[in-house]
Amino acid sequence: MxxxxxxxxxxxxxxxxxxxxxxxxxxxxxxxxxxxxxxxxxxxxxxxxxxxxxxxxxxxxxxxxxxxxxxxxxxxxxxxxxxxxxxxxxxxxxxxxxxxxxxxxxxxxxxxxxxxxxxxxxxxxxxxxxxxxxxxxxxxxxxxxxxxxxxxxxxxxxxxxxxxxxxxxxxxxxxxxxxxxxxxxxxxxxxxxxxxxxxxxxxxxxxxxxxxxxxxxxxSFIQLHKSVGVDFRASCFCHKSTIDMGYICSVCLSIFCKPHKKCSTCGSTFGQPQATVSPTNLKRKAPDS
Amino acid sequence: MSERQVIKRAKYKSSIKDPGTPGVLTMKRERFVFMPSDPRSLMKLNVEFRFIIGHKFSKEAPNKKALLNLTQDKGESYIFEFDSFPDRDACRDFVAMAIAPPANAGKASSDKPSVPPSSEQLSTAEMDRRIKLLQVDSELQKLHKEFVMGGVLTEAEFWATRKKSLDEKISSKSKQRVGLKSDMIFNVKPSSDGQSNRVKYSLTPEIIHQIFAEKPAVRRAYLNLVPKKMTETDFWMKYWRAEYLHSTKNIVAAAAEAAEDEELAVFLKQDDILASEARRKIRRVDPTLDMEADEGDDYTHLPDHGLSRDVSKDLTDSQYDLYKRSFLQDLNRHAAVVLEGRSVDVELGDTRSVAEALTRLKEVESANEASNTHVEQGRSDLISRMAELEDLQGPRDHPVAPLSIKDPRDYFDSQQANAIKTLGESQSGSKHKKSILNAHEAYGSLRKSISEIKDLGLTDPIIKSEVAMKVFSELTLRISNTKYHHGKDPHESILDGLPNATKEEILHQWTSIQELLKHFWSSYPITTTYLHIKVNKVKDAMSKIYQKLQEIKSSVRQDFRHPVSLLVQPMTQALDAAFAHYEVDFQKRSTKSVERPNGFV
Structure with a gap:
């Protein structure tokens, strides 16, 4: 090189x-x-x-x-x-x-x-x-x-x-x-x-x-035509409707308009009380190593 | 409010330079009265607190007068000089209490339930902190002036929401210990008078501390020799004599002197305590440290590491090795001590106790090290870990679950809907005609096109001039259009385009609204009469802001109207929401009170 x-x-x-x-x-x-x-x-x-x-x-x-x-x-x-x-x-x-x-x-x-x-x-x-x-x-x-x-x-x-x-x-x-x-x-x-x-x-x-x-x-000197810009508003994965507030899967960042027990995109199970999470559950939200 | 009063002896001054009229100052809840000691004097005062709009006071210092200056709303001021600062502070706190909530002290005092929740007696420190905070933050000062002085909020209410910033102020003032100076001792240059052959060193407790910290051998010698064998002065004279010999760089002379005087030799020889410590430290160095890695990072290529210190006279004779002191050693030792910081909490004045304390500290340290047996274990672990060859190891199991996204299309769909909408295009694309195409046909037509152009070559002209013209005008039109897309570009702020005065006014109104809304919403649900009155006060102040916003809008130039109204809109919306809530709540309360016979009108 x-x-x-x-x-x-x-x-x-x-x-x-x-x-x-x-x-x-x-x-x-x-x-x-x-x-x-x-x-x-x-x-x-x-x-x-x-x-x-x-x-x-x-x-x-x-x-x-x-x-x-x-x-x-x-x-x-x-x-x-x-x-x-x-x-x-x-x-x-x-x-x-x-x-x-x-x-x-x-x-x-x-x-x-x-x-x-x-x-x-x-x-x-x-x-x-x-x-x-x-x-x-x-x-x-x-x-x-x-x-x-x-x-x-x-x-x-x-x-x-x-x-x-x-x-x-x-x-x-x-x-x-x-x-x-x-x-x-x-x-x-x-x-x-x-x-x-x-x-x-x-x-x-x-x-x-x-x-x-x-x-x-x-x-940098020329004024070129600019596009209007991209709408970054999110819409939920379940109904495809634009939402202001929603729930986001912490693993795959899918957006939902109401809470789910399981992410439909990546299959992660969401934060239930600790007791219900089985020890064999691999989907840990944050590997601590 | 308690029926309190403060009576103090004080001098009334009409101006700062006025010597003052001695007398007695009596402060009551609503007024203060000054009675001169001399009954003939005309300097009697009887002023109500509601005319007083502010107070100033002199800083507490031994040689300063304890002054208190009360400012009247017409610009006049009353200056009192007190005998002592505690007297002054008592009066000052009383005044602060009396004038801070004018609404309570004045008209609302008949309204008993409207006692603020915390009519705390403020400590001086608390007052100081608030005043300091106000001085630093002009924005806050403006708000304070507008709402507290204007009677919308009480002093306590205003600060209640700012407890945090007050507390931050305290924590930032945490004590910081002063470390050692980074000057090296050899910088203590002897001063000579030029006539006699004497040189003079000056020694401060600071320097002694540093010497003891940097040269444990000197410390040990001091503890052994002083005061049994020699006086302190003698000791230091010997020490500096040794230093002087060093500074002359005459190793031979130094060796000769050391041979004659064994005490002097202690200072001239290399520090054996340091040497053993250094050996111990070397043993603790991470064995995997790659020293070659930072070769070339240092200044070794410069003679004397870039610092001018002449060691060219060094002799190679091994008999003098003992008396050689390398500059690098000095420098490293000094750096280590400075980084360690001031670890002894002993008054620097007493040389002996400093020396003892430092020795104790070292002993504790070495004892700690000795007890750390598992350090050895850790070192060997480290070596075996670092010496591991990566490609000979089996794959490590990481606690990672692979991300399995079932259908990435969802991500696309969740964004595309909006993205296409922005461009003002309906989803016409989705209903494009469904054509069943044969792959062979499709590829065939593509190949045909390619061979077509291969045979025919480029069309001449490539583009008709009318079409080119059309494209040009379309593109330029779009460029000129985009100029007027206000607020669409996140990089340019509407505020910056406004005249400065308008900009500041809008920003100020916005902070005022935020402050009022904070108090407004924090008062709900209304449980006490006090909160009820507070809400009403805040509401009145907010309705005044509507007026002000309108004024801003009408005062700006025609071409700024639109951007300004864009900015003002969210403010009015926030206020509207508050008013709507107020109305609803008011309705509820009045219907409730209908049930009560008293509330029935």
Whole structure:
């Protein structure tokens, strides 16, 4: 590992990791006026313009599939005069591989993409770049996401978001689907990135270059569009209704509107009088070691 | 209130510089009367306490006069000089009692049941503490002035809610023992007069204590030699002579002198008690300590550890080893003693008792150590634990139950509902058209799109200029909109945007409201007539605040109206809640009293 002090610190060199939603179910049902081919042409133009902003800039593309995620592009490795070709070639390979992994023949509605996976890959890649090489660029993540959130990935996604927050990596999100994404809203809010859901999808390139091309240093001078903010009010797990006061499981932090004997999420039994707790009960609220 | 009075001899002064008219001061419940000793004097006074709004008094000090200054509401003041401080304090406490609850002392005195629960006679210390607290906290002073002087709350009521902060004041004043100075003794530089060949050391009990603590051998020598063999002065002269020899760094000379005088040798040789103690300490050092770890952390690369002390003349001859004293040893020993602190509670004046006390202390310490047999056991345990190779150990069983979350979707659902609502979007997303899709078809269309763009290349232009224009105007519109989202951003406070005077006024009203509400709610349930009267008083004061809030609102500039009303709203709500409770309670009470024949109107 290169000692930190020997690195070249700059405020205008960016490392941009783009997470590209490659969910076939989403793209084939998407009729918002942005077919996948159009989307790709906007994306390629955007990535090119990022690389033009500074010749030391680095762009990494990660495809977010339904069954897997994969690195599809790295500007530091690809031949400079065949950028789009390399990206599209890799993307095609990725789609074929992802299809091989799919088990079911048909699904009800749109399956969600593996956002948690691609976020983790992006975080790992950024750490690798920061810890090696002679340059210390300003890293950021951009999520181009269209498919609906996968509630099952909640814990993994939140963990990625918090680890991005810890390493001070902003997660920008551009939602190209019909719905807002609660995940990405949180991600951008917590990490201080930009959240945007373009209205004019045929002008995607304009959104990308206006909002998301700004490097981190310039963001302090430029007034970018701010999202309204995230509503952190809690709603109970049992009825999904917003509550002001409630009961929280001390083990898994589930919220309930009335006291329960047992947590429905993690199965912990709650503080009954000491006598009723059996000695074999493993769910101790605070291990005292 | 008891029918008490205080009669003291005092001088009345019209001003501080006035020599004063001697006479007798009589303090009664409602008034104080001053009768001059000289019946012809015109300095008679007869003043009611309700005109007195405050009192000041001089600090208690031996060479100061015992003064009491009573301030009248018209700005005049009466100054009395007492013969003694206890006299003054008695009068002062009486005045404090008399003027503190003006409502009780004045009009409400006819209302017998309204006696406050604690008409305690305050001790002087208590008064002092309160006054100090008021002086420190200007906010509190404002509140005190407004409510206690204004007659809404009594002195006792006001302080009852602040017992805690009063108590904190006391505890923070806990005694702190003064430690040893961190100056090293070698800093006691001899002063020479420059003419004769004499040098002079000055010795204070403090320095003696330090010498005894740092050099047990000197202490032992003192106990052995003084006063049997030599006088104290002789002893110290010898000691300083040895020190002087050290400071000249002439080891050879020191060795020669020591050979002649065996008492002097004690001071010049290395301290054997210290040496044995050091050996004992080394045995107790954690055997797993890795000294290599902090290599390079110290100043060993600097000559003399960065401190200028010249030891370059050190001789390597082993015969003089005994007389060599390393600076590091001195420094370490001194540091250890300073850190130990002043462990002896003996008057420093008596040199002998200090020496004895220190010796006793050391004996106790070493006895304690000797009895600690299980220390050895602990050390060997520690060694075996530290020397353990982690990868050769079996997995340790931690008393941890793995977190098993059945369905993380619940977390998502509990948040998403709100998050989506914020953006003003109904749950239309949930009813997006359900399409049964064949995985093969889906992937096929995706692949088709990719190969399409591969064949055709990028569209030119990527984006139509009209569309770009639309996007631009949409984005800029949103930026200019967000400027006016007041109060949505947690990082900027509305208060900071207001003019300073308004800001302070609002903050002050808020603290007043809090104070009043605290008293209001603590009075419920109303069980005594006293509480009833208190609630009524507090309620009246609160209704006045409504008026004030309204005034603030109308006094600010047009563009601040909205933020101010946002701030005032929770205040009015809190007050409204209190009033609503008051009304309900009042209704209940009046219906109850209907049953009684007397309450029937």
């Amino acid at each position: 290169t000692p930190v002090s020997r690195k070249l610190y700059t405020d205008d060199v960016s490392l941009l990791v783009v997470l590209i939603d490659t969910n076939p179910y989403f793209w084939s049902t998407n009729n918002s006026g942005l077919p996948y081919s159009k989307f790709l042409s906007h994306l390629v133009a955007f990535l090119n313009s990022i690389l033009l902003l500074n010749q030391l800039n680095q762009v990494v593309g990660i495809a977010t599939g339904v069954n897997s995620c994969g690195y599809i592009y790295d500007s530091s490795l690809a031949p400079p005069n065949k950028r789009a070709e390399t990206l599209l070639q890799k993307l095609e390979e990725f789609v074929i591989k992802d299809e091989e992994l799919s088990a079911e023949d048909s699904v009800d509605g749109i399956k969600s993409s593996l956002l948690s996976g691609s976020l983790s890959m992006a975080l790992c890649y950024i750490q690798r770049v920061l810890r090696s090489g002679s340059l210390h660029p300003q890293p950021r993540i951009l999520c181009l996401h269209g498919s609906p959130d996968g509630p099952g990935q909640y814990v993994a996604v939140m963990n990625s978001i918090f680890s991005a927050q810890r390493s001070m990596l902003p997660i920008d999100s551009c939602v190209i689907g019909a719905q807002h994404s609660a995940f990405l809203q949180q991600a951008s809010h917590i990490t201080g990135g930009i959240y945007s859901k373009p209205q004019q999808l045929d002008g995607l390139f304009q959104y990308l270059s206006t909002l998301f091309a700004t490097d981190l240093h310039s963001r």
